[in-house]
Amino acid sequence: MKLASLKEGGRDGTLVVASRDLTRAVRASGIATTLQAALDDWSNTAPRLNALSEDLNAGTAAGAFALDMHALASPLPRAYEFVDGSAYLPHVERVRRARGAEVPASFYTDPLMYQATSAGFLAPRDPVVVPSEDVGIDLEAEVVVVTDDVPMAATPAQASEHIQLVGLVNDVSLRGLIPGELAKGFGFLQSKPRSALSPVLVTPDELGDAWQGDKLHLPMRTWLNGQWFGEAECGVDMQFSFAQLVAHVARTRPLTAGTIIGSGTIANQDTGKGASCLAEQRTVETLRDGQPSTPFLKFGDRLKIDVTDAAGASIFGSIEQQVEPLAN
Template sequence: MKLASLKEGGRDGTLIVVSRDLTRGVRATGVAPTLQAALDDWQRVAPRLNALSERLNDAHPHPNPPLDGRGAEAFALDMAALAAPLPRAYEFVDGSAYLPHVERVRKARGAEVPESFYSDPLMYQATSAGFHGPRDAVLVASEDWGIDLEAEVVVVTDDVPMGVSATAAGAHIQLIGLVNDVSLRNLIPAELAKGFGFLQSKPRSALSPVLVTPDELGAAWHGEKLHLPMRTWINGQWFGATECGEDMQFSFAQLIAHAARTRPLVAGSIVGSGTIANHDTAKGASCLAEQRTVETLRDGKPSTPFLKFGDVLRIEITDAHGHSIFGAIEQRIERVGG
């Protein structure tokens, strides 16, 4: 099933079930008011949401019969009316599972990759107090901060016990989606030099229009990895089609186990893959920092600029038939207060 949230009903939105083709939705408030409420009681609620999803996908859109016992009817889906599926989350931990990116960045500055990076995931505590909707603008005060997109896959968990093994962690993945994990690249060096991690350099991110259950992905989801290309465009120009299933050093089960080593994860926790990157640079990139690093290694200096006000980015994954799975994240870069 596919789940989303409308921009109504308060800061956590209103939970809706979305049709497989992303054209229709139905309010799921008769089952759970918000996606977080559903995740808090997932084992009981998920079968009811799935039944609503089956009725929505089986129903002909004209006319629209009530799809639940409270008279909820299907409606045409408007992507601009969607908040992030989880407008705010208890936790967002972001990994860096694609080591080709790490290797290239370090090579560009003449540094080696520590051996531990190949066995111990990189991860940081990301911003979770608010996520942008899939059509919301990226608001930034200055172009000088080095505005960058980062196209990633995310998973959403149910309650994960502390110390869970990687073998058991996969069973706690309940939903999968995309994120544009915005970075302000020119603020990062000074922050990391303090030795205390990201803060100002990592503003709010945007989630894909819908999150989907693993069964929606079929054979493309195995080994706790998504085996499809991450497609990105900037101002309508192709930027990359990096393969999510290739060169991913750590699976999502391994990332979850790493995050939960010393603490449990509560239902609704989001775990990110990090920017998708492949050894084969012909596939393009999923962030500008990656493309600029490739150019530096090839030409001695970067030639691709960071994002400017007015630029529009698009992030999407399609199935083998070209159908959008999660819907597209499409955002314009705008000056805050502008």
């Protein structure tokens, strides 16, 4: 099934079930008012939401209406936790090689993760608003999963059972601020503003054979200003599965239902697939040409992130945003 939230009913939106082709939706009235409420009682709400999904796709759901992507909030307008990773080591390897540094051996056995901004997510059609172009505005096209309650010290096999939803995120990064923050030795803060989730989140079974080994095996398609930018394969070169990432986060603490875990920027050893963030493309250019030629995002630039099935149909709905200045 596919779940989304309308921009109505308060800060956490109103939960709706979306049709498989993303053309119709129906409110989940009487089951759960919000996606967070559904996740809080997932063992009871999931079967009922799935039954509603079957009715909607069969054309028999009462109260169904045309789905307008612009009417959607983030599926989880705010989450208890968003923990992002860097599971695609080709990206880490290239970035470090460009500055003459080696990748520590521990990176291949111990996931690199950080606590990201979760107090609010941008809707999939909301603009990316920043105070200045000088901060190095970048997109990061990633896959995310959402869990129900995960017990402390869960093994990867146990963690896999707690992955309930899959989606996409544009993890906005301000590259000009990152070096100074990391130099303090205390992680990201100002360099990581709010991100945008895909219009819908889907249950793993909805993905069929494209979900194997707790990884998504489809290309991440990205466009800038209408031009192709990349289609890196999500299931290739992912050093750690989502089950491993969830278990890593839960090693010393339980995870609350509604926790979002990110994969990090999708990147492949094969650079012919393009890139999923500008920093990656700029690193490839630096290694090849001695300096980058691709600029960071400017006001008015448009981005699109999407994953499609074998027939070319969007699975999660596309994230489509424009970069805009902070209003005075």
